[in-house]
Amino acid sequence: MEHVSTRIKSMLPSATLEMAQKSRELKQQGIDIISLSLGEPDFDTPDYIKKAGIKAIENNYSKYPPVPGYMELREAIAHKLKRDNNLDYKASQVVVSTGAKQSLANIFLSILDPGDEVIIFAPYWVTYFEQVKLAEGIPVVVQSDISTDFKINIEELEKAITSNTKLVIFSSPCNPSGTVFTKNDLMQIANVLSKHPEITIISDEIYELINFDGTHESIAQFPEVKEQTVIVNGVSKGFSMTGWRIGYIAAPQWLADACIKAQGQITSGTSTVSQMAALEAISNSPDEIRYMVEEFKERKELVVAGLNEIEGVICNNPQGAFYVFPDVSSYFGKSYEGKIIKNASELSLFILEHGKVSVVTGEAFGSSNTIRISYAASKESLIEAIKRINNSLALLK
Numbered sequence: 001m002e003h004v005s006t007r008i009k010s011m012l013p014s015a016t017l018e019m020a021q022k023s024r025e026l027k028q029q030g031i032d033i034i035s036l037s038l039g040e041p042d043f044d045t046p047d048y049i050k051k052a053g054i055k056a057i058e059n060n061y062s063k064y065p066p067v068p069g070y071m072e073l074r075e076a077i078a079h080k081l082k083r084d085n086n087l088d089y090k091a092s093q094v095v096v097s098t099g100a101k102q103s104l105a106n107i108f109l110s111i112l113d114p115g116d117e118v119i120i121f122a123p124y125w126v127t128y129f130e131q132v133k134l135a136e137g138i139p140v141v142v143q144s145d146i147s148t149d150f151k152i153n154i155e156e157l158e159k160a161i162t163s164n165t166k167l168v169i170f171s172s173p174c175n176p177s178g179t180v181f182t183k184n185d186l187m188q189i190a191n192v193l194s195k196h197p198e199i200t201i202i203s204d205e206i207y208e209l210i211n212f213d214g215t216h217e218s219i220a221q222f223p224e225v226k227e228q229t230v231i232v233n234g235v236s237k238g239f240s241m242t243g244w245r246i247g248y249i250a251a252p253q254w255l256a257d258a259c260i261k262a263q264g265q266i267t268s269g270t271s272t273v274s275q276m277a278a279l280e281a282i283s284n285s286p287d288e289i290r291y292m293v294e295e296f297k298e299r300k301e302l303v304v305a306g307l308n309e310i311e312g313v314i315c316n317n318p319q320g321a322f323y324v325f326p327d328v329s330s331y332f333g334k335s336y337e338g339k340i341i342k343n344a345s346e347l348s349l350f351i352l353e354h355g356k357v358s359v360v361t362g363e364a365f366g367s368s369n370t371i372r373i374s375y376a377a378s379k380e381s382l383i384e385a386i387k388r389i390n391n392s393l394a395l396l397k
């Protein structure tokens with residue numbers, strides 16, 4: 001007899017993976033779909049990193065790793081944090097996990113008791129929301145929209161804090177909006193949260209390297225909040241290593257220790273071979289992957305310009321990650337062949353059906369007027385996709 005827990009039953013499946021599945025099915029029926037729904041760079045992992053993985057296999061890196069990751073890798077990460085971010089962390093404060101996704105799960109499981117509240121800046125990566133629920137916490141969303149470039153209002157953050165707030169989480173560069181917080185934005189957040197030292201700040205910096213003006217800022221740079229901040233990062237996005245599954249945290253020692261304890265009972269640590277490849281990625285200068293960032297920047301400019309030419313679409317101009325998050329709400333209420341488009345989810349399905357382009361509804365990220373378009377695809381496909389989106393939207397009257 002089937003018996004699925006309430007915990008799993010109440011969990012939403014990933015909307016991005018669902019959209020990818022839908023477009024895969026259509027492709028299998030021979031329909032030519034352009035997929036702009038997935039959050040993964042379309043580049044191969046660079047050769048110098050792949051070679052380090054091959055060498056690790058040849059050198060028999062095939063036994064259980066230490067639970068928090070190899071010390072060499074933790075030291076390299078601590079060194080990177082000094083080199084790139086001017087932050088001081090000891091290797092003991094670094095924990096390597098099976099993707100940043102597991103790093104996040106470790107943190108939620110380590111900090112939350114049932115009923116604890118987690119403030120999530122919207123638009124947000126939907127995994128935050130679902131993992132908080134899984135850890136029996138309560139997500140509390142602070143909204144923003146395109147009029148402030150998807151940056152929250154600081155007063156609303158202050159208002160959302162209660163005696164039950166344990167965590168605040170945001171990503172910069174942001175998935176889904178691509179918004180990058182400036183030093184000043186982060187300082188304002190730090191000013192508020194430093195008055196609440198019992199709240200831990202999760203700073204998700206997984207898109208750090210995909211930054212078009214080259215100035216990544218971490219909230220951990222402010223001494224008044226450093227001891228209450230955990231940085232989440234990894235190699236998936238910047239080094240095009242999504243399948244290697246390496247993420248990490250740099251945290252106050254008590255939290256690193258709790259995450260190690262959780263991880264010890266959940267995965268025993270992550271792949272040895274991947275760790276050696278990540279060591280190569282992180283030890284080298286980020287200049288090695290600059291070519292990917294340059295390409296993303298050119299694509300972004302192409303996509304933003306193309307979308308802004310479509311009537312009724314207002315596109316943001318993000319400074320990082322590889323997504324745009326246009327406001328498409330002017331199409332809500334319009335119809336085609338008697339069917340009225342009521343919201344962003346219906347519009348995404350309409351674009352898939354009539355434009356043969358897969359995008360993700362903003363509703364999956366807590367934002368109702370938007371769709372997320374990933375530009376991790378060739379320029380030719382992006383040009384064709386914009387044409388198709390334009391043609392399909394033109395059907396709506």
Ligand SMILES: Cc1ncc(COP(=O)(O)O)c(C=O)c1O
Nearest residue numbers: 039099100101125175234236247
């Ligand atoms: C904002 C954000 N954080 C974390 C992750 C997790 O990355 P990974 O588990 O591949 O390291 C992703 C991946 O989509 C992301 O978009």
